[in-house]
Structure formats: C-alpha cells, structure tokens
Amino acid sequence: MKNSKASQLMTKYSIFFVLLVMIIISTLMNPNFLSGRNLTNIAVQLAVGTILAYGEMVLIVSGLLDLSSGAVLALAGVLSVSVYKTTGNLLLAIIVSLVVAIIFNMINAFFVANFAMPAFIVTLATQMAARGLALLYTSGQNILQIGSYAKLGQGKLGPIPIPVIFMIIATIVIAYIMNHTKLGRSFYAIGGNEEASIASGINVVKSKYLAFLINGVLVGIAGVLFMARVNAGLPNGAVGYEMEGLTAAIVGGTSFSGGVGTTSGTLIGSFIIGCLNNIMNLKGVDSYIQQVVKGCIIVAAVLYDTRFKNKKAPKVILQKKDENKEDTEKKEEAPAAKA
Amino acid sequence: MKKYLAAFMALAMAATALTGCGGGETATDETSGDVYKVAYIARAQSDSFAAWLANEMVAAAEEYPDIELTVFDGQADDAKENSAIENAIANGFDAVIVQPNNGEAQRPYVEQVVAAGLVAITTNSRIADIEGASSVDADPYKQAQVNAELALEQVPENAKVVVLNGPSGNFHADERRVAWQEVFFDARPDVTIVGEDYANWNKDEAMALMEDWTIAHGDIDAVISMNDNMAAGALEVVKDNDMYDDLLVYGVDGTAEACLLIEEGRMTSTCLQSAIDLAALNLETVHKLLTGEETQIDTDIAEVLITQDNAAEYVEMYRERGQITD
Numbered sequence: 001m002k003n004s005k006a007s008q009l010m011t012k013y014s015i016f017f018v019l020l021v022m023i024i025i026s027t028l029m030n031p032n033f034l035s036g037r038n039l040t041n042i043a044v045q046l047a048v049g050t051i052l053a054y055g056e057m058v059l060i061v062s063g064l065l066d067l068s069s070g071a072v073l074a075l076a077g078v079l080s081v082s083v084y085k086t087t088g089n090l091l092l093a094i095i096v097s098l099v100v101a102i103i104f105n106m107i108n109a110f111f112v113a114n115f116a117m118p119a120f121i122v123t124l125a126t127q128m129a130a131r132g133l134a135l136l137y138t139s140g141q142n143i144l145q146i147g148s149y150a151k152l153g154q155g156k157l158g159p160i161p162i163p164v165i166f167m168i169i170a171t172i173v174i175a176y177i178m179n180h181t182k183l184g185r186s187f188y189a190i191g192g193n194e195e196a197s198i199a200s201g202i203n204v205v206k207s208k209y210l211a212f213l214i215n216g217v218l219v220g221i222a223g224v225l226f227m228a229r230v231n232a233g234l235p236n237g238a239v240g241y242e243m244e245g246l247t248a249a250i251v252g253g254t255s256f257s258g259g260v261g262t263t264s265g266t267l268i269g270s271f272i273i274g275c276l277n278n279i280m281n282l283k284g285v286d287s288y289i290q291q292v293v294k295g296c297i298i299v300a301a302v303l304y305d306t307r308f309k310n311k312k313a314p315k316v317i318l319q320k321k322d323e324n325k326e327d328t329e330k331k332e333e334a335p336a337a338k339a
Numbered sequence: 340m341k342k343y344l345a346a347f348m349a350l351a352m353a354a355t356a357l358t359g360c361g362g363g364e365t366a367t368d369e370t371s372g373d374v375y376k377v378a379y380i381a382r383a384q385s386d387s388f389a390a391w392l393a394n395e396m397v398a399a400a401e402e403y404p405d406i407e408l409t410v411f412d413g414q415a416d417d418a419k420e421n422s423a424i425e426n427a428i429a430n431g432f433d434a435v436i437v438q439p440n441n442g443e444a445q446r447p448y449v450e451q452v453v454a455a456g457l458v459a460i461t462t463n464s465r466i467a468d469i470e471g472a473s474s475v476d477a478d479p480y481k482q483a484q485v486n487a488e489l490a491l492e493q494v495p496e497n498a499k500v501v502v503l504n505g506p507s508g509n510f511h512a513d514e515r516r517v518a519w520q521e522v523f524f525d526a527r528p529d530v531t532i533v534g535e536d537y538a539n540w541n542k543d544e545a546m547a548l549m550e551d552w553t554i555a556h557g558d559i560d561a562v563i564s565m566n567d568n569m570a571a572g573a574l575e576v577v578k579d580n581d582m583y584d585d586l587l588v589y590g591v592d593g594t595a596e597a598c599l600l601i602e603e604g605r606m607t608s609t610c611l612q613s614a615i616d617l618a619a620l621n622l623e624t625v626h627k628l629l630t631g632e633e634t635q636i637d638t639d640i641a642e643v644l645i646t647q648d649n650a651a652e653y654v655e656m657y658r659e660r661g662q663i664t665d
Contacts, residue, residue, distance in 0.1 A: 230572070281555070282555040
C-alpha cells in the first residue's frame with residue numbers, strides 16, 4: 001500500500017523532482033547557480049517563453065496549437081514600439097500589442113473553429129503572414145531609441161524584474177482559469193474528446209475562440225516584454241519562440257493528444273529548459289550541443305508521457321485512436337466522393 | 340466549388356506573373372530605348388542588412404536611367420534562391436546580381452548565368468573563382484582586422500574576454516572570427532577567452548549569453564563580437580552595472596545602434612559595412628560590364644573603422660536616413 005502511494009506521488013510530482021535534481025546537480029557544478037542574481041537572470045530569460053508556453057498549453061489541452069506565436073509576437077511588438085515612439089503613450093502601446101495579437105488569434109480561431117481547418121496549418125499560415133507584415137512595416141530594419149519603453153523589460157519593481165511579475169500574474173490567472181472555471185474544464189473536455197463534449201452541451205466553437213483569445217492576450221504581453229527587454233523593435237526577433245513555448249509545455253507534461261496539461265507542469269517544464277540552458281552557458285557548453293541536449297530531453301519527456309498515459313488510462317487512448325481513425329477515414333472519403 | 344477555386348488560382352497566378360514573378364520590385368519604369376534589365380536576387384528580405392542592401396540597390400539604380408533593376412527575394416532558402424536565378428536567366432534579363440544565401444549552393448546557378456552569356460555578379464558575400472563572373476563585396480576579414488588591430492593596443496594585459504559568433508558556416512561570420520584569431524588572439528597569448536558561443540547575429544541570444552557569462556566569470560574586460568547586433572545585446576546586459584564601465588566592446592557592420600553606442604562612449608569600435616557604398620559599387624560595376632567598358636571586375640568597398648572620434652558623422656548619416664531620431 002505504502003509503496004504504491006509513494007509511487008503515485010512520484011508519478012504525480014515526478015516533473016518537480018526532475019527540476020529539483022537538476023537544481024542540485026547544477027549547484028554542485030557551479031556554486032554561482034543558486035546566487036540571487038543568477039536565479040533572477042534565469043527568471044527574466046524565461047519570462048517571455050513561459051508566457052508563450054501557457055498559451056500553447058491552453059491550446060494543446062484544447063486539442064489545438066499555435067505555430068504563429070513567435071511571428072505574431074514580433075509584429076505586435078514592433079507595432080507597439082512604433083506607436084510608443086510616435087505617441088509616447090505607454091498604455092496605448094501595450095494596448096496596440098494586445099489588439100494585434102488578439103486579432104491574429106481571432107483569425108486563427110475563425111478558420112480552426114468555423115471551418116474545421118487544422119490549427120497546425122492555419123497557424124503556420126498566420127506565422128508567415130505576421131512575420132511578413134512585421135518585415136514589411138519596418139523594411140526589415142530594427143527600430144531603435146525606444147526610450148522608457150525598455151523599462152517594461154529591464155526595470156524592476158522592488159527586487160523583482162517587471163517581466164517576472166508579468167510571468168507570475170500570468171501563472172496565477174492561467175492556473176485559476178484552468179482549474180477553477182467552467183471555461184477551463186471546457187478546454188480539457190474539448191481536447192480530451194470533442195464529440196463527447198458536443199454531446200454534453202459544450203459550445204465547442206466558442207471554447208476554441210476563447211482558447212485562442214487567451215493565447216492572444218499572452219502573446220501580446222510577450223511582444224511588449226520581448227521588445228522592451230532587447231531595447232529595440234526587432235522584426236526578426238523571437239524566431240522559433242513558438243517552439244520554445246511548445247517545448248516547455250510538452251516537457252511539463254502537456255499531452256499532444258489533448259485534454260491533459262497543467263499550468264504548474266508548464267512552468268516547471270519551462271524552468272527545466274531554462275536551468276539547462278543556464279548551467280550549460282555557465283559551464284561554457286557550445287550552444288549547438290545545447291540544441292542536441294534539448295532535443296533529447298523532449299523525446300525523453302514525451303516517451304515518459306506516452307508510457308505514463310498508457311499505464312493510467314489505456315481505454316481513453318484506444319477510444320481516441322479509433323475516433324481519429326474514423327475521422328481521417330471520413331475526411332479521406334469526402335474528397336474522393338466529390339471528385 | 341472546386342472549379343471556382345481552380346479559376347481563382349489560375350487568375351492569381353496570372354496576376355503574379357504579370358507583376359513580375361511575385362514580389363518583384365521595379366526601380367525604374369519601363370522607358371523606351373536601350374534599357375538594361377538587371378535582376379538582383381537578394382538573400383532574404385528578412386535579414387536586416389540584406390533588406391537594407393536591397394533598398395539601397397533600388398535607390399542606387401535610380402541614378403542610372405539606362406538600368407532597370409528588379410529585386411527578387413531568396414527568402415533565406417537555397418532552393419528558392421536558385422530558382423529565382425533560373426527564372427532571371429529565362430526571363431530575358433541582361434545581368435544577374437546574386438547575393439548568395441550559401442555561396443556553394445548558388446555557385447552552379449551563377450555558372451549558368453555566365454553560360455547563358457549574361458553579366459553575372461556575386462555580392463555580399465562573393466562566390467570566388469567563377470570564371471566569367473564578377474564580384475563586389477566587403478572583405479569580412481579586413482572588417483574584423485581593423486577592430487582587432489585597435490584591440491591589440493586597448494585590451495589590458497591578462498584580460499578576460501568573451502566572443503560572440505555569428506551562425507557557424509556563414510562566410511562573413513567565419514572570416515571575421517579568423518581575422519580576430521590571427522590578428523589578435525595569436526599575438527596576445529596573455530588574453531583568456533572565458534566564454535565563446537554562437538549568438539547567430541541575434542541581440543536577444545547575445546543578451547542571454549552575456550547574462551550567464553557575467554555570473555560565471557565576474558569581471559570581463561572585453562566583448563569581441565562578430566556583428567553589432569550581438570555587441571549591443573552584450574552591452575544591454577551590463578549597462579547599469581558600474582563594474583563594467585571600462586568594458587571594451589568591438590563589433591562589425593556599423594549599424595545605427597552601434598554608432599549611437601560608440602558616440603555615447605559605451606561601445607568601443609565597429610567597422611562600417613555600408614549598404615549604400617556596396618549598392619553604389621554594385622551598380623557602377625554592373626553598368627561598366629553591361630556597356631562593355633570592362634569584362635570582369637572583382638572589387639571591395641573600403642573598410643571604415645568607426646570609433647568615438649568619427650561616430651558622430653555616421654550617426655548623422657543614419658539621422659538623414661531616418662533610422663535615428665533626436
């Protein structure tokens with residue numbers, strides 16, 4: 001009895017133990033690791049990625065995803081910086097970033113929810129469009145001299161850097177939505193089994209819009225923080241950040257088959273990647289090797305995830321697989337019939 | 340439904356064909372008489388230097404009434420860049436200027452340009468030793484060398500330095516690093532490289548590295564960066580830290596941001612790689628080749644070292660271009 005309870009605890013909090021072990025090893029490898037300054041650095045470096053990861057987590061849980069977040073972040077951030085430079089109004093600049101990111105996510109939602117297009121394809125398309133617009137708007141040049149806008153990314157409130165404050169707020173809000181609201185439960189439901197959630201009266205279309213809306217708000221905030229941190233409007237910035245977000249979510253136990261994922265897991269996933277990057281930089285490990293290591297960790301995390309899920313709920317997996325099969329069969333039949 | 344879609348696609352394709360192979364940007368309008376058609380295949384409009392160069396090429400072409408320049412975007416992709424070159428050969432251009440994405444990948448296609456009897460120029464960076472092709476470039480080795488020579492005098496004895504590299508395999512990134520090795524590091528065995536990594540030309544990646552390095556190694560005497568973006572990223576990290584007041588920071592490119600930082604005394608030096616000069620020299624070269632004045636030219640723009648002494652001049656240049664405001 002005791003043993004199984006312990007193992008249950010282990011499985012539930014295993015990701016936390018992984019982080020703990022990493023912190024211990026990192027500290028042994030470099031005593032500076034646990035210094036306040038280093039931990040602050042890690043947190044600041046992770047803030048933007050973690051905020052994006054929450055968006056990805058919410059979407060993946062709902063059976064969706066967003067490949068456009070890095071590009072939309074760049075477009076929203078560049079426009080925001082530009083608005084700040086011309087008006088000097090910080091609030092307006094933040095609103096612009098949020099609005100741009102939300103518009104793009106509503107476009108994503110429109111095609112995904114109303115036309116049943118795969119999120120992968122739709123967000124890939126908006127990724128290209130958003131990056132193109134950012135480059136078009138700036139003619140590919142960095143926007144400089146952004147003045148006190150940079151304080152949002154480099155300033156501190158007391159001892160805590162402002163991006164970290166945004167990350168903490170995002171953590172609390174997303175955790176609340178996912179765990180304590182009907183909306184959060186609807187995300188888990190539609191991602192876990194869309195047919196069943198339709199049958200049980202969940203407005204699936206509306207939920208998908210709201211999932212993208214949440215992602216839009218997060219991407220908009222990330223856009224401001226990113227540009228403020230680098231003290232410039234970089235139209236080429238944040239390339240591949242959607243992958244960082246996805247990685248953190250997946251390492252944190254979010255399952256790509258939908259319906260599974262937590263805010264705390266994502267946060268820890270993000271910190272695992274961040275601590276890994278940090279300790280490898282402190283030890284002078286070449287960044288190309290770092291990429292290889294990160295690749296291995298993703299495979300390990302997903303392998304663990306699939307094994308764990310097989311053990312826990314084989315039925316759900318089987319059911320889902322069958323459904324998917326049916327779905328694809330239907331889709332394959334449809335165009336054939338038309339032709 | 341499908342029929343409409345097909346019709347729409349056909350129409351869209353026709354429309355793009357009419358506007359010049361999609362994304363083409365024509366500098367001068369069709370004028371009667373002898374006009375040379377020049378295709379400029381840019382590496383990528385998404386890379387800020389390449390974008391600047393493409394804009395300057397268009398501007399420089401306006402000085403030549405007998406040249407009509409069309410810009411194509413290689414989208415940082417070898418396959419796309421190569422097909423853009425093939426399209427240019429097929430579409431009756433008189434000259435093709437190629438800014439390679441990856442020199443060796445574009446080499447056979449530039450050879451095709453030569454074989455088709457057209458004027459071929461490779462630029463930023465040149466593809467060396469193509470018989471019959473010309474080249475216009477900035478020499479990345481010399482660009483780093485002028486900085487490294489300055490560093491020889493400035494970097495204190497037994498200094499701890501960090502090195503920020505561009506993407507591995509990039510010709511300019513690698514050549515600049517070689518110059519630093521041969522001119523500076525080989526001559527200064529007392530200097531220790533405490534951190535070196537690829538920040539891929541990016542400001543944000545350089546920031547993360549510098550943050551970690553300042554913690555791992557404490558006092559750092561100099562940042563040796565293969566471009567200005569990364570140098571600016573390193574400076575962003577230490578800008579409010581008194582400990583790094585004497586930090587020496589070297590870059591290359593002469594971006595607007597670097598010129599400002601040098602003028603403020605925060606960055607040490609950079610070497611200007613002027614897209615304006617490069618574009619002007621490209622147009623001059625292509626014009627000479629087209630008019631038969633010369634048959635083969637390999638030329639470089641001059642390296643201009645920017646330090647606090649002359650930074651104001653270049654800040655002014657960027658102010659005129661609108662990239663720096665007051």
